[in-house]
Amino acid sequence: MLKDGWFYERSFNETFSMGWKVKKVLHSEQSKFQKIDVVETDAVGKLLLLDGKTMVSDLDEFVYHEVMAHIPFMVSRDCKKVLIIGGGDGGVVREFAKHESIQQIDLVEIDERVIEVSREFFPDCTSALDDKRVNILPQDGFAFIKSKNNEYDIIIIDSTDPEDFASGLFTNEFYTDVYNALTEEGIMMNQTENPFLDQYDIKSIYKNMQKAFPIVQSFTAPMSIYPGVFWTFGFSSKKYRATDLLSDKKNEMYKLERSLKWYNMDWHKAAFAISNFHKRKIGL
Amino acid sequence: MLKDGWFYERSFNETFSMGWKVKKVLHSEQSKFQKIDVVETDAVGKLLLLDGKTMVSDLDEFVYHEVMAHIPFMVSRDCKKVLIIGGGDGGVVREFAKHESIQQIDLVEIDERVIEVSREFFPDCTSALDDKRVNILPQDGFAFIKSKNNEYDIIIIDSTDPEDFASGLFTNEFYTDVYNALTEEGIMMNQTENPFLDQYDIKSIYKNMQKAFPIVQSFTAPMSIYPGVFWTFGFSSKKYRATDLLSDKKNEMYKLERSLKWYNMDWHKAAFAISNFHKRKIGL
Numbered sequence: 001m002l003k004d005g006w007f008y009e010r011s012f013n014e015t016f017s018m019g020w021k022v023k024k025v026l027h028s029e030q031s032k033f034q035k036i037d038v039v040e041t042d043a044v045g046k047l048l049l050l051d052g053k054t055m056v057s058d059l060d061e062f063v064y065h066e067v068m069a070h071i072p073f074m075v076s077r078d079c080k081k082v083l084i085i086g087g088g089d090g091g092v093v094r095e096f097a098k099h100e101s102i103q104q105i106d107l108v109e110i111d112e113r114v115i116e117v118s119r120e121f122f123p124d125c126t127s128a129l130d131d132k133r134v135n136i137l138p139q140d141g142f143a144f145i146k147s148k149n150n151e152y153d154i155i156i157i158d159s160t161d162p163e164d165f166a167s168g169l170f171t172n173e174f175y176t177d178v179y180n181a182l183t184e185e186g187i188m189m190n191q192t193e194n195p196f197l198d199q200y201d202i203k204s205i206y207k208n209m210q211k212a213f214p215i216v217q218s219f220t221a222p223m224s225i226y227p228g229v230f231w232t233f234g235f236s237s238k239k240y241r242a243t244d245l246l247s248d249k250k251n252e253m254y255k256l257e258r259s260l261k262w263y264n265m266d267w268h269k270a271a272f273a274i275s276n277f278h279k280r281k282i283g284l
Numbered sequence: 285m286l287k288d289g290w291f292y293e294r295s296f297n298e299t300f301s302m303g304w305k306v307k308k309v310l311h312s313e314q315s316k317f318q319k320i321d322v323v324e325t326d327a328v329g330k331l332l333l334l335d336g337k338t339m340v341s342d343l344d345e346f347v348y349h350e351v352m353a354h355i356p357f358m359v360s361r362d363c364k365k366v367l368i369i370g371g372g373d374g375g376v377v378r379e380f381a382k383h384e385s386i387q388q389i390d391l392v393e394i395d396e397r398v399i400e401v402s403r404e405f406f407p408d409c410t411s412a413l414d415d416k417r418v419n420i421l422p423q424d425g426f427a428f429i430k431s432k433n434n435e436y437d438i439i440i441i442d443s444t445d446p447e448d449f450a451s452g453l454f455t456n457e458f459y460t461d462v463y464n465a466l467t468e469e470g471i472m473m474n475q476t477e478n479p480f481l482d483q484y485d486i487k488s489i490y491k492n493m494q495k496a497f498p499i500v501q502s503f504t505a506p507m508s509i510y511p512g513v514f515w516t517f518g519f520s521s522k523k524y525r526a527t528d529l530l531s532d533k534k535n536e537m538y539k540l541e542r543s544l545k546w547y548n549m550d551w552h553k554a555a556f557a558i559s560n561f562h563k564r565k566i567g568l
Contacts, residue, residue, distance in 0.1 A: 006301065015326035017290065017303035042299035043481060060480060063561070196344060196508045197327060221559075222506070222514035224480045229513030230506035262559045270554035275505075275546045277347070 001025075001052065007039055009054055011227035012197040018054075018227060020044060026121060031113035033165065038121045044225055046121055048089065050114070050160060054225040056089045061125060062261040064191070067221045067233060069095030070263045071271075072154045072187040073102075074245045074253060075237070079153040080104065083181070085141035085169070087158030088114030090126035096154075097128035098256060105134045106152075110165065112138040142168045148181035155182060157190035162200045170205050175212035175236070188236040192218065194228040195281035202232065206282040209236050217242045218282050219271035221262070232278065242272045285309075285336065291323055293338055295511035296481040302338075302511060304328060310405060315397035317449065322405045328509055330405055332373065334398070334444060338509040340373045345409060346545040348475070351505045351517060353379030354547045355555075356438045356471040357386075358529045358537060359521070363437040364388065367465070369425035369453070371442030372398030374410035380438075381412035382540060389418045390436075394449065396422040426452045432465035439466060441474035446484045454489050459496035459520070472520040476502065478512040479565035486516065490566040493520050501526045502566050503555035505546070516562065526556050 001007060008019040020041040027038040037049040045058025069092050073079055081104045084092050088109035096105050107129075109115055115136065119126045128134065137144065141157075155178050162170040169190075178188050190209075193200050209216045213236035223231040235242040245265060257264045285291060292303040304325040311322040321333040329342025353376050357363055365388045368376050372393035380389050391413075393399055399420065403410045412418065421428065425441075439462050446454040453474075462472050474493075477484050493500045497520035507515040519526040529549060541548045 008301070008303075012327050015305040016328075017292070017301070019292075019301035019303065021299040043296050044300075063559075196506070220506075222480070222504075224512055224514065228508055230508065257560070260560055262561050264560055266557040267559050270557035273550040273554035275347075275551050276541070276544055276548055277546050 001037065007041070007047070007049070009052065009227065012199050016197055016227065020047060027117060029113065029117075031111050033111040036113055036117050038117060047225065048118065048122065053160065055160070056091065056118070056122060056125065057225045060222070060224045061089070061091050061122070063221050064223060065091030065095050065125070066260055066263040068092050068156050068158065068189050070253070070260070071235065071242065071268055072189050073099055074249055074265065074268060075240050075242060076153050076187055077185055077240070077246055081152050082106070082154045082156070083108065083152040084156045084158055085145070086160070086166075087156065089118040089122055090115070090129045092156055092158055093134055094125060094128040097131045097133065099252075103133060105131070106137060107134060108137045108139050108141045108144045110138070110140050142174060145174070145177040145181050150180070150183055152181055153183050153186055155186070155188045157188065159191065161193070162205070170200075170208065172208040172211045175209050179212045179238070182238060185239045186237070187240075188213065188234070190234045192232045192234045192282070194226065194230055195232055195278060196230055197228040198281065202281055203283045206234065206284060209234055213237060215239075215241055216284065217272050218274060218278065218284060220274065220278060221271070232282065235272075243269050245269065285321060291325070291331070291333070293336065293511065296483050300481055300511065304331060311401060313397065313401075315395050317395040320397055320401050322401060331509065332402065332406065337444065339444070340375065340402070340406060340409065341509045344506070344508045345373070345375050345406070347505050348507055349375030349379050349409070350544055350547040352376050352440050352442065352473050354537070354544070355519065355526065355552055356473050357383055358533055358549065358552060359524050359526060360437050360471055361469055361524070361530060365436050366390070366438045366440070367392065367436040368440045368442055369429070370444070371440065373402040373406055374399070374413045376440055376442055377418055378409060378412040381415045381417065383536075387417060389415070390421060391418060392421045392423050392425045392428045394422070394424050426458060429458070429461040429465050434464070434467055436465055437467050437470055439470065439472050441472065443475065445477070446489070454484075454492065456492040456495045459493050463496045463522070466522060469523045470521070471524075472497065472518070474518045476516045476518045476566070478510065478514055479516055479562060480514055481512040482565065486565055487567045490518065490568060493518055497521060499523075499525055500568065501556050502558060502562065502568060504558065504562060505555070516566065519556075527553050529553065
C-alpha cells in the first residue's frame, strides 16, 4: 500500500494523485466487505482508508460531519428521528446527538468492522455511539430503506463513491425509497462528489435526486483528504428550502455554534448561493 | 522534473503531495528569475509551473481570475485605474478588461518571460494584454509600489507563495505601500494561501493586512491545482465592505455574469460569510 513511506490515492481515471507521508501503519485488515487501513500521517493525523480510498482524517473530519447534521437540523421543523446510512465512523451521529430534541438516531452501516476500527482509532468521532438514543444496525442500507415508510425526519447518505456496493446509493430507485421513508416535511442529505474532477457524472446524480424530490439544492465544503478537495453536497427536501432556517432553533444554535469548528448559521445561509460553475455542473 | 510520467508538487514541509499524469512537456526554460515549465496533463489540460510549483491550468484558471477582478470592481465606486502586481499569465487583466469604464490597467510582472510563455501556451488568459488600456511594466512590484501615491482604485497582488523574491509581498511594509498607492476609497485583493495545510502562518499575513487597512475581509474559492485546493483570498479596503456592491453597476453585471464561468453577484455577497474554521485561522 505504501510507496517510499507515502500513501497515494489516484483518482479521475488514474490521471490525478494525492499523497500523504506516513509515519506508521496503525491497522490493516480485510473485512467481509472491504480492506480497512488506518495510517498515521504528518499532514492530517490519523487517516482511515477503505479499499485504499481516504475516508476520515483527524485534520478535517469536523467539516463533513458538522455540515451534514446541522444544516438539515436547522431546517427541519420538528426533528425527532434521524437515519444515517453509512457513516460507520460515527461523526455524523456525534453532531446530531448535540441536539437534545432529537429522540432517535439510527445508524445503518453495512460493515460493523468500520465501526469497531473507528472506535479504536477515532474515539472523538465515535464518542456518541453509546448515547442511549443511538441504534447501530449492521445492515445493507439499500435493503433497509425499502422497509420504511413515513418514519424519519432526516436521512443522511454518508456513502463512499458510486462504485461497488455503494453504487446503488446514487440511483433514482434509492432516492425514491428515501423519499418514502421520510416524514412529510423530510430532508435528505448526501455527498455528491467533486465537479472539477467529475468522474462520476454529477449531473446524472442530481437528475436522480430531482426525479424523487421537489426541492433539490447544493452547496460545497472542502474535504482536504478527498480527491480534488472541492466537495459538493446535496440537500433534497419535501417542503422547506435549505435557507429557511427555523427561527425557534436559533437561540439554541447561537449557543452551540460557538463550540463548533466549521458550521455557523451565517455560513449555512450563504452556502447555497453557489458559483456559475457549480450550477452548470449539477444542472440546477 | 517528471517521475514515471507524472509531475508531483510536494508541499506542507514535504508531507503532502499532489500529482498529475503528464502527456507531454511543452516548454522548459530557466529565466533570469525562475524555472518556467509548461506541461500538458490529462486531468487539467495545460499546466504552468514556476520553480516546480503549479500556477495556472486550463481547467480552473477562470476561478482565480474572475474572483480577483469582479469582486473589487463591484465594490469600487469609481474604478478608473487598476494595478496588478504579478499575474504575468494575463488572466486578471482579461477579467478587468471586460469592464468598459476602466481606463487603465497596469501589469507589473517581474519576469517578462512568464508573459511571453503565457502568450504562447495560454492564449485565452493573455487575450486582453494588447488592449490599448493595458500597460505591461517588467519591474519589481515591491520597488514599483513605493513610487506611487493616491493613484490606483484597485490593486491586485497576484503573487506566488511567501518564499524567495515574493516573500516581501506579504509584509506589513508592502501592504502599507499598497495602501498609500491606492486612492481614498481604494481596495487591495491578494491570495492568502491554504488554512488547512497552513505552512506560511496565515494569521500573521492577515495581521499585516490589518495593520495597514481599516477593513480586512476574507473569502474562499477552490484552486484545484494549488496545494490542498481550499484557497483563501483577502479583501482589504479603505472605506467600503466587500458586500457593499455598487447598485449602479448591477445592470452591467447582470448582463456580464451570464458569460462568466464562476462569478455571480449572489455568490459574491455570500462568499464573505465564512466558516468558524476560516475565521479562527485568520484571526478575524
